Amino acid sequence: MASWVGVSPGNNESAGKKNSSKTTKGNKALKTMAVECVLGTSGQNNRINAHRKRITKRQGKKKGTIASAHLILTIAFNILKTGEPYQELGANYMKKEQKNKELKMIEYLKRKGYNISPSDQKTA
Template identity: 75%
Template structure:
């Protein structure tokens, strides 16, 4: 488990380094007035890599050659792409691009090797990986990080709240000079980061976690992602503890929960002898 933790953390660092190199390539292309990003959603996809390699090699890209480089699924027209790569690239630009390109290639090869080692170490935990992979926003890479950071034996945590607190996604309760704050503790940085990333991955989805984040974000802004990370870790805890797969609640479960809460309150007040106006009952 310690070996797995070392590998997943190192993989995360290398991915950050690769992103940095990609950003540097973006900057050099902009400096050379090559606007590939305006016509390709990902310049490091199939089409983008072919074009970049041709630029690095100093090739003169004609329309026919460009048509062979561009994948058939690319939405931009050949004319628009040709116009975007018609910049002012100099020898210096090509040299710098080559340095970053080769380093990026080295990082990608290393990440691939790490993936193989991680996959081997996860062999005893295939069931747990599949269970965690079923949670919205969690893929197999994220599942590997969850297992590496918190293990698969949930008996080491007294409850899901203890796990959330250990990960640093539980609000604190501090008071100083009469002022209260709910700032979270630092916790396990790697686990906290991957939990938040998984939450953000559900942004365009329609599920419990996405609904929870949107609901909290409306009231508390950026705190919504931390609160939802708490929910996600609670789900992961219960799944690993019980061995039961994730079951999706309705995306509007929060609204239904609040409505049921209000209806119970109305019934309680009625039993106590209070009269509830019909308009308020209909709102509830």
Template identity: 45%
Template sequence: FLQSSGFRFTAFLSDAFGASGRNIIRHLMEYGNISREALDRCLKTQTRKRIDEILIALNGSLSEHQRGFLRMIFGHLEALEQHRHTVEDAITKEITKHEEALSLLCSIPGIDVTAAAAIIAEIGTDMSAFPDSQHICSWAGLSPGNNESAGKRKSAHINKGNPYLKSMLCEVGWVISGKRSLYLSGWYWRIKQRKGAKRATIALARKLLA
């Protein structure tokens, strides 16, 4: 929207919605264009060193109705961010009820608070629903299907399972694979040499869950 109106400040700001970017957008919503003095007030710290380049990139003007659209878009963005904060606060409040499980999960290399919260949200803390590790791995979609014919077991794709839990555990596995000093990382690389990265990641995710 802004680029089509002659504003290309994203070429000079790494985060268009950072402090400087938001200041510029708010100024444009109010006035429709920006002067060097106003830009200097909008920019923060290091970005001021490139003020002349940024000013050239902001050589545009917004009409009243364009400013109205910009206010609507920016207001929608801020509303979404507020909703996100509300959801995050609710998650934080809920996850504190499971501090022991959270602490145990976070003790596993590669699992941070976010990953631990996601795992607890999907599985819960009551494991009585799963008779053994094979059942929970199957439920999560980390167990290969049973493809057997004439007494011979063939390679089979893993089942669908819980996509959210599966993706989180695979992401954790990917993090672990990069920490070469860990036992699980060495285990991953041995599997990868024989079966490839994708299967090794699934295998590591299954090992973490089991």
């Protein structure tokens, strides 16, 4: 669906070098609608706005907006596919996921026989 609308991420890589690429041509009306929805979430405390801000820090305003439009279309597709209502995960969803990854890694290392103590972990 994202490819049809024209907001799918490009993959322009050759000989180990990743080159910048433009978005694909797609349905202009749906692409405009998805971007307007992203811009409509600015100022709110939700997952889509947090996603846009996170991408914008690294890649710029326009790429952040298009990436969030892709997120909205992915969410819409999953709603249509499963028929379940949308559950807002919140702005700190990715922070929770990162924390869960760290905890899983610590548990994995303990199962492998490594001894992890609080003094071994970095303090911020």
